[in-house]
Amino acid sequence: MKPLLLSAILLALSAQAYADDVTLAEVHLKANNTWMLVSIILVFIMHLGFATLESGLTRSKNTVNILFKNTGVLAIGLLTYALCGFNLMYPGFIDGRDATAVAEAGTAGNEWFGFAGWGIEPPEGYDPLTYADGNYTYWTDFLFQAMFAATAATIVSGAVAERIKLSGFLLFSVVFVGFVYPWMGSWKWGFGWLHDRGFHDFAGSTLVHSVGGWGALAGVIVLGPRIGKYIGGSVKPIMGHSLPLAAIGVFLLWFGWYGFNGGSVLSADPEAVSKVFVTTTLSAAAGVMTAILMSWLVSRKPDLTMALNGALAGLVGVTASADVVSVSSAIVIGMVSGVIVIFGVPLFDRLRLDDPVGALSVHLLCGIWGTLAVGIFAPDQASFAIQLLGVVAYGAASFTCALGLFFLLKITVGIRVSEEEELIGLDIGEHGMEAYNGFQIFLTQ
Amino acid sequence: MKPLLLSAILLALSAQAYADDVTLAEVHLKANNTWMLVSIILVFIMHLGFATLESGLTRSKNTVNILFKNTGVLAIGLLTYALCGFNLMYPGFIDGRDATAVAEAGTAGNEWFGFAGWGIEPPEGYDPLTYADGNYTYWTDFLFQAMFAATAATIVSGAVAERIKLSGFLLFSVVFVGFVYPWMGSWKWGFGWLHDRGFHDFAGSTLVHSVGGWGALAGVIVLGPRIGKYIGGSVKPIMGHSLPLAAIGVFLLWFGWYGFNGGSVLSADPEAVSKVFVTTTLSAAAGVMTAILMSWLVSRKPDLTMALNGALAGLVGVTASADVVSVSSAIVIGMVSGVIVIFGVPLFDRLRLDDPVGALSVHLLCGIWGTLAVGIFAPDQASFAIQLLGVVAYGAASFTCALGLFFLLKITVGIRVSEEEELIGLDIGEHGMEAYNGFQIFLTQ
Amino acid sequence: MKPLLLSAILLALSAQAYADDVTLAEVHLKANNTWMLVSIILVFIMHLGFATLESGLTRSKNTVNILFKNTGVLAIGLLTYALCGFNLMYPGFIDGRDATAVAEAGTAGNEWFGFAGWGIEPPEGYDPLTYADGNYTYWTDFLFQAMFAATAATIVSGAVAERIKLSGFLLFSVVFVGFVYPWMGSWKWGFGWLHDRGFHDFAGSTLVHSVGGWGALAGVIVLGPRIGKYIGGSVKPIMGHSLPLAAIGVFLLWFGWYGFNGGSVLSADPEAVSKVFVTTTLSAAAGVMTAILMSWLVSRKPDLTMALNGALAGLVGVTASADVVSVSSAIVIGMVSGVIVIFGVPLFDRLRLDDPVGALSVHLLCGIWGTLAVGIFAPDQASFAIQLLGVVAYGAASFTCALGLFFLLKITVGIRVSEEEELIGLDIGEHGMEAYNGFQIFLTQ
Amino acid sequence: MKLIIAYIQPHRLNAVKQALFEKEVVKMSVTTALGCGQQMGYHETYRGAGIEVNLLKKIRIEIAVTEPYVQTTIDAIISGARTGKIGDGKIFVTELTDCIRIRTGETGDDAVG
Amino acid sequence: MKLIIAYIQPHRLNAVKQALFEKEVVKMSVTTALGCGQQMGYHETYRGAGIEVNLLKKIRIEIAVTEPYVQTTIDAIISGARTGKIGDGKIFVTELTDCIRIRTGETGDDAVG
Amino acid sequence: MKLIIAYIQPHRLNAVKQALFEKEVVKMSVTTALGCGQQMGYHETYRGAGIEVNLLKKIRIEIAVTEPYVQTTIDAIISGARTGKIGDGKIFVTELTDCIRIRTGETGDDAVG
């Protein structure tokens, strides 16, 4: 045993050389946290993706307004989340599914609401190394979640575009992002009652996308369609003013989604994150393919905006299950999502629900589909029943809150611009500014 | 020796605290894999770079078509690579240059073709920690290579733009990305015969860029020039419709190239990756400078599109050697690349080879130059002769396959749109959609 | 104690399994260096941000010129920094604040100027593991700093846009980025005299942004305003031609800022970097909010360009202190920055200083504010007095150098284009090329 | 023959086209224009500085018609464009000496339709 | 003097310019226009909904000429623009009462050229 | 009534508007145009190939005026547009048979103003 002992000692010596300046645990935290930081940046740029996609799919006379809304919502989302959102979403519920924890807490854990106080501040005796088992720091934790928060309101922004009053929308966003989204988020990600019941939503098909989608639906209903969209029995397409902008938006969203889904692993676990990358990517690709093929069949000519929406559909669809489904399941989920978006858009039009960017089909419908898909393709993770419960619960809550909010705003500050303003465009109406100065543009729509 | 023993024990104790939850090997894999994941994301966004560059350098009446092609090709590339590409490119050839491996295999290793089966699935007894000596997981491996695959077809897309039939191009892409590219890739990166002979192509000056460039050349020859490009003896420039889009494209490509080259180190090796960053960056910068100076001299006024192409030229040029050349060599390689692109573009025009975006000069010529440059600036790595062999082999194979494919498509589905459609634009012709609704645009070209 | 000893040995064994292929120190370097590489990429893309922001806020007839300048400056900056900049900025001054070092050097360390030689090459006996205490490699070090360098000149580019001669500007950039910026940088980051005196500028509110801002001021003064900007007593706004481009620019800049500030931690230290992320983000958000509210109050309609500038203002403002201030202080810094930009823009107009993109308000004013803010919100880090000294020193030096340079160029190559060229636009004048071919655009301004 | 030039509010174009089609006036040419008239402009602010914009976006329609169609055409345009609000626009009628159809070389009234 | 207005297919502009130059008609003004005529439009689909587009992209040329040049100009335009396909366009001829060259103040025929 | 059509250099538009307003001519319609005339074009190069551009950016102003205003309007345009350099542009005067204000249906001189 001498050699062994010796080697042990030699190793000890060599290791010691670094033992004093860095430990394995520290390096581990660094490796994990760096990935989470990258994820934060990726989710951030999704907001540019939304801004460009939404402005690209709407008319040039409303572009300034859309860019403004997206910039404002981002700022509002980040600040309100720091003020109260984070502590509403993570009020410190006990993980009700952790037997021992429950035992200690002496509760079955069915939390519905909680608030850990205003502002952000690391917990008592905060140690980065242990805060999240060495996966990320408190600050990373906050910021990653904060970047998510603004997304929900941005989804609404696209659907209500080209007719909503700026002030009304911004007030809506404050409440929706500052309170509604985090409160409902706590049910699952905050270890609330849906978490206890085993509801599975990996990165937010429901918690983020459907919630935003329901809000969008409420807005669309309260606002009514844009002037000239539905004339008599027929649907008059109102074309987006810049498909390059729209394409930039979708690619940036896809780009950011690697942080949205990849970061939701909440560590740099190589196998887990890379697997999520593959399922996410192939689902998006499958969404594109079916959207292309369907639109080719349905309208004889392949529609770029549908191909782009197909990518988003696939991404939203796989978001709930990216961590638990097989590659082939991910592809199927994406294919179905692509089909949903192709039929969803005209469906909403038939219902006279005017959604300029297709947010309802992409975020609401595919968000629901993706959540249920967990119950179908990974029943061991969560039953279809519980997934359905989650969908319904979030739908009811989000839709009701948003509807109430929009009505309240309607009878107070007002939420729709005047007909005259809508015709001349919100850019001049709300901002006294044009997006493309000097360009000669037909404003006949 | 007591103190030593003691320290050994103390260290053991402290280390043990983490020994149970994470090992050095795991952290090592995390650190490596995280970088590879970032590289995947960076290569992904290059597809947006191609989409914007190509649409910016072409006319507004074909913008929807180009964006559509780039979206479609990406989806096709990813799915076909999952279906068969990956296993065609990495069929499990034995590393013929590894003496022992060869001995065991009892073969000199001169593999030409292999296929490891349909679909993707980790190998038997797969362990992420050992799959690639703790550098990346199976999923990371697949996805990084998959992102590369689509690139080859995208290079073609730019050169054949504004006149190729959508259906024909998409069919071409399926075969080119799904079979041709991975099959030829196996010769080198799959440990095939060119690898055995010591051919050096770090990140794909030849395997990706020249291969794509040869495909583009074949397409350009079969299609013929755009209407109005060559009238009588003279060249009529057909101007791109949006140089901001083109600039966005080039910057995004440069941005993504850090993943393209940096990721090709296939680990986060600090010294290797950072050195690759420096050679890549300075070669690109040098390409810009010479392109600027040359175009200033040649046409009295500095040409933005040439400056932008110069950056790409430098990037393509250094891609084969970024890991083995010195900083100064990298700068020289970039400078030469910049000159090549300046003279390449008019050269192809003189040959009546109509390439709207300059893909032939950037990807084909600079790809060849970059590959040969290895033999010049790093002869210890690979002889000029073997590099030349590689260039010729890939050129012959890629050009022949592409030419055959295009001819086949020409006599079947057809590959060129009607003159009428070309005049009104492929956006309306192929997609019944315009890229810039409402904008008043001269379509005199 | 036997079990302990045993465990020590067992651990030794297990650890040894990896001891031969990777050490903790190596993994540590990887984790750190990977983050620094990501930061490099992020700072790189800021140059696209500048390019799009500047072209978006100016007229379409000068777009090609602006994109060209930004591309050229980047290439020039990178190459000159490799040639001499890096060794001018880090001439190897002794850390005068490190007692022992001073003792050894026997100097109080008040270095003003130094040069470590031409070109880049790792130091004698270079070992990546020890080069920067295992935080990054020599190559990472160089490239991260090189990406910063070009920024300073790019800031100037925006302020002098739409009237400066291309040749004159490029020559200015060579000197400013190649010598002025790195020389002044050495005072602080190169361990020069300001470092010795305890001046604090985390990521360059002063070293990068103010320095660029002062250069811009000098340029604006020497050039004079654009034709038609100031007529009689009144200010005639000259509107930007594409606010979507401008928005893309600001979001990309914000995106890149995570590398600009996050990377300035010079390691992947989880707590430090994530804290910097939070302060940076919330300051930007606060800047947006105050800019929105102020412009709403001041001009009755909320101004998108101001909201966007507000984000940049907040980012510049917090750059000097992101590592040392509390979350609430960061928010306050951002709010003040937002107000500064709102009043700064019209202020400079009243002074007849024509700055098309607002670089003076954003980079100069907020850069100064941010530097002083360190003395206010983190007096323990640096006294207000020393911060003021830094601001004054850099202001005096940068402004004088830039002013001298511009005058020299004015009397030699000339720096302003002819009135005729300014009217028809620099795109045709300097480049014989248009940015938006075919688009019908009013050139009445 | 007359050449009728009408300036209308952009968003009335569809209504005007509709009205014209009903009267079997199916040929016309349309361009964008900036118009300055009784209709007051609006106030724009850009980066702190304000500016009065009095050139408003309008649509210019040009229609060549044979004498019998002149009044019908004018009435159709009015019925489609009138909102009663300032800014509705104007119709200008000028003499058309001749009209040639490029494809066939036909001239005069035959070429108009 | 006459003011000749021609609507042609966008891609014929260069040919028309060529033809005019050969006849020494070197002065003209060009704008884009949307035209509705015999030429049928095309069908666009956007996000599932279809729409008939009957306003097609055209080029509008305006040329002021002195009497002796009228026919030459018309012929030149026709020779450059005719493809024989529907959509070739129209030429409208109107009286030009006067013409002034801003730079010199010249009027009438002298100003036209 | 006359319909006055003027082609001017883009950057002179504000000056021309100013001059017209002073003469109480406050109604006009403006479009962009490409003009080919005595003014030589410029040389563009794109990716190594050169091209002569002889269609220059111009502004087209259309003003309907009553007889008494014709000369005033022409003078105002000239005073605002003249720089003495080639390319200043042209003014074309054509007969205006009738003018109708869509909003009120007024016709003739009353409708012009």
Ligand SMILES: Nc1ncnc2c1ncn2[C@@H]1O[C@H](COP(=O)(O)OP(=O)(O)O)[C@@H](O)[C@H]1O
């Ligand atoms: N005398 C004119 N000459 C040229 N265009 C005119 C003239 N008068 C009116 N217009 C055009 O008609 C548009 C509407 O005219 P305006 O006076 O604003 O409306 P209304 O005639 O209903 O009061 C103007 O914007 C302008 O484009």
Ligand SMILES: Nc1ncnc2c1ncn2[C@@H]1O[C@H](COP(=O)(O)OP(=O)(O)O)[C@@H](O)[C@H]1O
């Ligand atoms: N009566 C008209 N008034 C105004 N523009 C017309 C008229 N007739 C034709 N045009 C213009 O000429 C273009 C070509 O006319 P069209 O009837 O389509 O071709 P063709 O005359 O060869 O059948 C139309 O798109 C329109 O712009």
Ligand SMILES: Nc1ncnc2c1ncn2[C@@H]1O[C@H](COP(=O)(O)OP(=O)(O)O)[C@@H](O)[C@H]1O
């Ligand atoms: N005969 C014409 N027909 C139509 N437009 C004309 C004619 N002559 C001049 N123009 C317009 O006037 C503009 C200025 O004319 P040009 O000859 O260049 O200037 P100048 O008359 O001062 O020499 C031209 O660009 C063109 O748009």
